[in-house]
Amino acid sequence: MAERKDDERAAEPGKPVPWxxxxxxxLVPGLGHLVLGKxxxxxxxxxxxxxxxxxxxxxxxxxxxxxxxxxxxxxKAFASAGSGIAFVLARLAxxxxxxxxxxxxxxxxxxxxxxxxxxxxxxxxxxxxxxxVKE
Amino acid sequence: MVDHFLLLVWDAVLIAVFFAFLxxxxxxxxxxxxxxxxxxxxxxxxxxxxxxxPFPS
Numbered sequence: 001m002a003e004r005k006d007d008e009r010a011a012e013p014g015k016p017v018p019w020x021x022x023x024x025x026x027l028v029p030g031l032g033h034l035v036l037g038k039x040x041x042x043x044x045x046x047x048x049x050x051x052x053x054x055x056x057x058x059x060x061x062x063x064x065x066x067x068x069x070x071x072x073x074x075x076k077a078f079a080s081a082g083s084g085i086a087f088v089l090a091r092l093a094x095x096x097x098x099x100x101x102x103x104x105x106x107x108x109x110x111x112x113x114x115x116x117x118x119x120x121x122x123x124x125x126x127x128x129x130x131x132x133v134k135e
Numbered sequence: 136m137v138d139h140f141l142l143l144v145w146d147a148v149l150i151a152v153f154f155a156f157l158x159x160x161x162x163x164x165x166x167x168x169x170x171x172x173x174x175x176x177x178x179x180x181x182x183x184x185x186x187x188x189p190f191p192s
Contacts, residue, residue: 040156041156041157044152044153044156045153045156045157048149048152048153049153051149052146052149055142055145059137059142103137104137104142107139107142107146110146111146114146114149114150118150118153121153121157122157125157135160
C-alpha cells in the first residue's frame with residue numbers, strides 16, 4: 001500500500017536522465033530507490049545484492065579486472081564492477097582475487113557476477129522510475 | 136558452503152526475490168512469482184543435470 005503511494009509520487013513522464021542518481025544507485029545498491037521513495041524495494045535490492053556479493057567472496061570467487069588480449073575478461077569485469085562500492089572496497093581490502101583451487105570457486109564467480117548484473121538492472125530501474133517511464 | 140545443491144537453491148532464491156521486486160508491484164503477485172521462478176530454476180536445473188548424466192564428462 002505504501003509502495004503504491006510512492007509510485008504515484010515518482011511518476012512524472014518526460015524527465016531527463018538523472019545521471020547523479022544513477023551513479024549513486026550504482027555505488028550503493030538500493031540507494032537510488034531510497035532517494036525516489038521506494039523504501040521496500042531499496043531494502044530488498046540492497047539485501048539481495050549484498051548477500052550475493054558476500055556469498056561470492058566467501059566462496060573465493062574472483063572480482064575480475066579487464067585484461068588485454070582477453071575480450072571475455074571485459075565482460076566479466078563489467079559484471080563484477082556492477083557491485084559498485086562493494087567491488088572497490090573488496091579489491092582494496094585484498095579480497096576477490098579468486099582461488100581456482102577452492103571448491104566453490106566457480107560458484108563464487110557466479111554469485112559475484114549475479115550481484116553485479118542485478119545492480120546494473122537496479123540502476124536501469126532507477127532511471128526508468130526517475131524519468132516516469134515506470135512506476 | 137560447498138554443497139552444490141544448496142548453493143543452487145540459494146542463488147535461485149536471491150534471483151527470484153530480486154526479479155519479483157523488480158517486475159511486480161503488489162505482494163501477492165510477488166509471492167506467486169517467487170514460487171514459480173524458484174520452482175522453474177531449481178527443478179529445471181536438477182532435470183537438466185539428470186538429462187546430462189548419461190553423457191561422458
